[in-house]
Amino acid sequence: MSEERPLILVSNDDGYSAKGINVLMRVLMEFGDVVVVAPHTGRSGKGCSITSEVPINVWRVSEEPGLTVYACTGTPCDCVKVACHAIVPRRPSLIVGGINHGDNSAVNAHYSGTMGVVIEGCMKGIPSIAFSLCSHDADADFSPTVPYIRSVVEQVLRRGLPSGSCLNVNFPDSKEYAGVKICRQALGEWVNEWEAHEHPRGGRWYWLTGNFDCNESDIDADRVALDNNFVAITPTRIDFTDYRLLDEMKNWNI
Amino acid sequence: MSEERPLILVSNDDGYSAKGINVLMRVLMEFGDVVVVAPHTGRSGKGCSITSEVPINVWRVSEEPGLTVYACTGTPCDCVKVACHAIVPRRPSLIVGGINHGDNSAVNAHYSGTMGVVIEGCMKGIPSIAFSLCSHDADADFSPTVPYIRSVVEQVLRRGLPSGSCLNVNFPDSKEYAGVKICRQALGEWVNEWEAHEHPRGGRWYWLTGNFDCNESDIDADRVALDNNFVAITPTRIDFTDYRLLDEMKNWNI
Numbered sequence: 001m002s003e004e005r006p007l008i009l010v011s012n013d014d015g016y017s018a019k020g021i022n023v024l025m026r027v028l029m030e031f032g033d034v035v036v037v038a039p040h041t042g043r044s045g046k047g048c049s050i051t052s053e054v055p056i057n058v059w060r061v062s063e064e065p066g067l068t069v070y071a072c073t074g075t076p077c078d079c080v081k082v083a084c085h086a087i088v089p090r091r092p093s094l095i096v097g098g099i100n101h102g103d104n105s106a107v108n109a110h111y112s113g114t115m116g117v118v119i120e121g122c123m124k125g126i127p128s129i130a131f132s133l134c135s136h137d138a139d140a141d142f143s144p145t146v147p148y149i150r151s152v153v154e155q156v157l158r159r160g161l162p163s164g165s166c167l168n169v170n171f172p173d174s175k176e177y178a179g180v181k182i183c184r185q186a187l188g189e190w191v192n193e194w195e196a197h198e199h200p201r202g203g204r205w206y207w208l209t210g211n212f213d214c215n216e217s218d219i220d221a222d223r224v225a226l227d228n229n230f231v232a233i234t235p236t237r238i239d240f241t242d243y244r245l246l247d248e249m250k251n252w253n254i
Numbered sequence: 255m256s257e258e259r260p261l262i263l264v265s266n267d268d269g270y271s272a273k274g275i276n277v278l279m280r281v282l283m284e285f286g287d288v289v290v291v292a293p294h295t296g297r298s299g300k301g302c303s304i305t306s307e308v309p310i311n312v313w314r315v316s317e318e319p320g321l322t323v324y325a326c327t328g329t330p331c332d333c334v335k336v337a338c339h340a341i342v343p344r345r346p347s348l349i350v351g352g353i354n355h356g357d358n359s360a361v362n363a364h365y366s367g368t369m370g371v372v373i374e375g376c377m378k379g380i381p382s383i384a385f386s387l388c389s390h391d392a393d394a395d396f397s398p399t400v401p402y403i404r405s406v407v408e409q410v411l412r413r414g415l416p417s418g419s420c421l422n423v424n425f426p427d428s429k430e431y432a433g434v435k436i437c438r439q440a441l442g443e444w445v446n447e448w449e450a451h452e453h454p455r456g457g458r459w460y461w462l463t464g465n466f467d468c469n470e471s472d473i474d475a476d477r478v479a480l481d482n483n484f485v486a487i488t489p490t491r492i493d494f495t496d497y498r499l500l501d502e503m504k505n506w507n508i
Contacts, residue, residue: 042307044306044307045303045304045305045306046301046303047300047301047302047303047304047370048301048302048303048364048365049299049300049301049302049303049329049365049367050299050301050365050462051299051462052298052299052462053296053298055451055459055460055461056459056460056462057453057457057458057459057460058460059457075303077365078462081444081447081448081462082447082448082460085446085447085448085460086448086450086460107377107492107493109494110301110302110373110377110492111302111303111304111331113303116301119364123361123364123443123444124443125443148508151508152508155506155507155508159506161499162496162498162499164441165496165499180508182500182503182504182506183495183500184493184495184497184500185493185494185495187418187492187493189377189378189379190335190377192339193335193336193339194335194336194339194340196340197309199311203311203313204311205309205310205311206309206310206311206312206336206339206340207309208304208305208306208310208332208335233503233508234495234500235495235496235497235499235500235503236494236495236496237494237495237496237499238361238364238441238494239361239438239439239441239494240363240439240490240491240492240493240494241437241438241439241488241489241490241491242416242419242489242490242491243438243489244416245415245416245419245489245491246436246437246438246488246489249436249487249489250436252409252413252436253409254402254405254406254409254434254487
């Protein structure tokens with residue numbers, strides 16, 4: 001018997017000790033051997049950033065049959081990169097990010113460290129899925145997400161994903177969902193993004209805050225699907241070329 | 255005479271004092287009033303990351319007719335956000351990132367702070383252009399890029415860009431170019447990404463390094479165009495939904 005269970009690599013941007021990733025790793029152990037390499041602390045909003053100016057460290061936090069957990073001082077992308085380079089015992093069959101504490105729908109996927117995990121996985125040619133719950137509560141109830149995570153993971157392990165494509169799955173903050181919608185990224189714009197504060201020793205500092213104005217009404221836009229209590233699955237490409245503008249610009253005279 | 259010159263907002267990820275952004279701001283002053291809000295130090299590889307865990311500071315570094323320069327402790331995206339919220343005297347007609355010291359072609363656009371600037375600009379509905387030179391030399395010769403920057407900026411100011419689209423312009427490290435290609439993002443994969451070092455006090459640390467393996471040969475792929483001495487202009491969308499997979503997944507049973 002040399003048949004091996006699938007290896008599943010897991011990371012996130014809330015840190016290895018967050019509740020969301022701990023729920024996720026337990027679900028994924030049903031499907032294969034799980035290796036977690038996740039930031040040692042919160043790295044929310046880190047998008048696809050990578051660490052080039054300082055070296056990073058990675059260390060084992062815990063080990064049990066079928067599950068090994070590492071912490072890493074790098075970004076979510078760094079975690080996937082260093083895991084694939086130096087940690088996993090064989091090529092992962094699947095890379096999973098999450099479960100994020102907070103919404104990663106719409107064009108906000110660009111800011112998301114959870115999406116950084118899966119874009120990095122996708123760049124390595126490995127099927128990759130991000131899961132996020134629309135609640136920032138550290139003790140959020142992730143249990144309604146579990147049957148849907150099982151279903152998506154089972155199908156991706158069986159069907160695979162097209163090369164260069166990954167999935168961004170967002171769950172409403174709700175006990176029971178209206179169903180599943182396969183979505184596109186909603187468009188929208190952040191407003192009132194900063195709150196100014198005077199530093200005790202002088203000088204004005206700005207805290208990031210704000211509201212996301214999404215004027216979409218189409219139920220196929222992920223943000224709208226979530227607002228209507230649907231699980232939103234947004235297939236995402238790493239190639240974000242605008243092919244329509246590409247054709248049009250061939251007539252520009254530069 | 256109430257007609258105002260276009261306002262052009264400039265940022266980068268190498269910091270406000272880098273040579274590339276200083277070349278760029280002088281060229282852009284030919285087209286309008288220039289406001290620079292750029293990181294106070296190098297923030298390469300920061301992608302679309304944003305700063306939510308600490309407040310950021312922004313201060314004026316210099317002022318002359320038609321040009322004001324601010325430094326900011328935030329990421330490239332933060333710079334654009336805080337500039338639009340608290341600094342620019344009117345809505346920018348154009349947001350420009352660069353000139354980056356280093357290549358931002360191919361799927362590496364995801365890691366790029368220079369692209370972070372223009373993706374943020376694009377999310378705000380403002381035409382946005384990133385310029386990068388394929389040289390990391392702090393004293394690189396940017397002069398061959400200047401006529402092309404003029405041409406692209408002039409046309410974008412005149413024609414605009416479609417909502418949700420921005421431009422990623424990369425220049426070969428060369429004195430004279432073969433011409434201009436309108437490109438798609440090349441695909442490829444990083445290999446040998448980390449170099450392990452022992453810390454003097456014990457423990458293994460990893461420095462990010464590596465080679466980008468691009469097996470493409472199509473001259474319309476930006477990395478290939480650059481290798482053939484062409485200026486590569488890659489039109490880029492902020493919506494990176496995979497619409498083909500979206501249609502296909504409607505037949506999945508989740």
